[in-house]
Structure formats: C-alpha cells, structure tokens
Amino acid sequence: MVADAEKYRAEDEKVAQRIQARNALESYAYNLRNTLQDEKVAGKIDIDDKRKLEDVIKEAITWLENNQEAVKEEYEQKQKSFEETANPIMMKLYG
Template sequence: ITNDKGRLSKEDIEKMVQEAEKYKSEDEEHKKKVEAKNALENYAYNMRNTIRDDKIASKLPAADKKKIEDAVEEAIQWLDGNQLAEADEFEDKMKELEGICNPIIAKMYQGAGADVAGGMDEDGPSAGGSGAGPTIEEVD
C-alpha cells in the first residue's frame, strides 16, 4: 500500500497495512479450503470418467467398478452437502476416496502391464539395435 498523491495520512496507511496483515491469514485459510475442495471434486469426477471409459471399464471386474462408483457418488453427495467444510475435512474425504480407488486402479494397471509385457515377442526389435536410431554422417 503506497501513498503516491499524499492523500492518506500516516495513520491511515498504518491502519490499512495492519488490516491487510490481519486478513492475510484468513485469505490463506480460505485459499487452502478452496484448493482442498477443488482437489477432491476433480479427483472424484476424474475417477468417475475413468471408470466410464470403455477401455478401462472392460479391464475392471464388476465388483471393483461398483466399489469405485459407489465411493465416487458418496464423495460427490458429501461435497454437495458440505460446501462450507474445512480444508482438513476435504483432505480427509480425499484420502478416504483415494484409499478405495487407488489400489483398484493400481491392480488394474499391474494386470494390464503384465499382459502387455507377456505379449512381447522374442523377435521384437531390441533397444540399442543397429536400426534403433538415425544414421549420423561425419561431414568436414
């Protein structure tokens, strides 16, 4: 806060600086709360979209898919009813949802990774083979 035109007294400036400091912590708390809420919301909707993706849905057992769907719907319902919750409440809900979804998704990717790796042919191109990169010519 500056006094470019000399319109503010020293006391006015001091008062404004003190108010800015006073509200700084409140602003930071509000920012933290909004970020935590947005993170939970984004994660829930991303998980919902992920399990609705045909490529992924086909790799998930029905029970696991239902478990994620139920957890996501419950989190979204909780968000709708708790818009004014504190940051730590949003963070706790996020951990709870991640605790349900992450192991299932990780298990699915591990299973898919094993299928992909198991399908590699021995005859496939090897990394570092003679055809694995551009030919470089020395020019003087």
C-alpha cells in the same frame, strides 16, 4: 492499515487453501468417474471393483454437495479416505 492487510491476507490464504482442498477432492472424484466411463477401462475392471468405485465416487460427490463450507482438513480427510478405497483398485487395473 498494515495490520488489517496482514489479518485479511491470512484469512484469504486460509480460504484459498480450503478451496484448493475442495477442488482437489472434486477433481479426483470426477476424473475417476470419467475414467470408469471409458470403454477401454470399463472392460478391464472387475465388476465388484467397479461397483466399489462407483459407490465411493457417488458418496464423495454427494458429500461435496452437502458440505459446501467444510474446512480444509475435512476435505483432505475425505480425499484420503476416498483414495484408500480407489487407489488399490486402480493399481490392479494399471499394474
């Protein structure tokens, strides 16, 4: 029984980490989308940068919808790629 509990505990932790990675990507995408919709931000951001962000947000949300059962590493890689595009633009805005 104890061995089964340990086995399931490890599986549960793996699932929890996968869900946490998915939620982090999803939260980042939706928070960034909401930030872009804020009138104070929309007026300050370059139109080309805004289009880039809108495209990468749409891509991330679509990817999330189509990859419900991706592994943790896939979610993390997608978020890293997303941040590589979004962070420099946001740094210009707030920097």
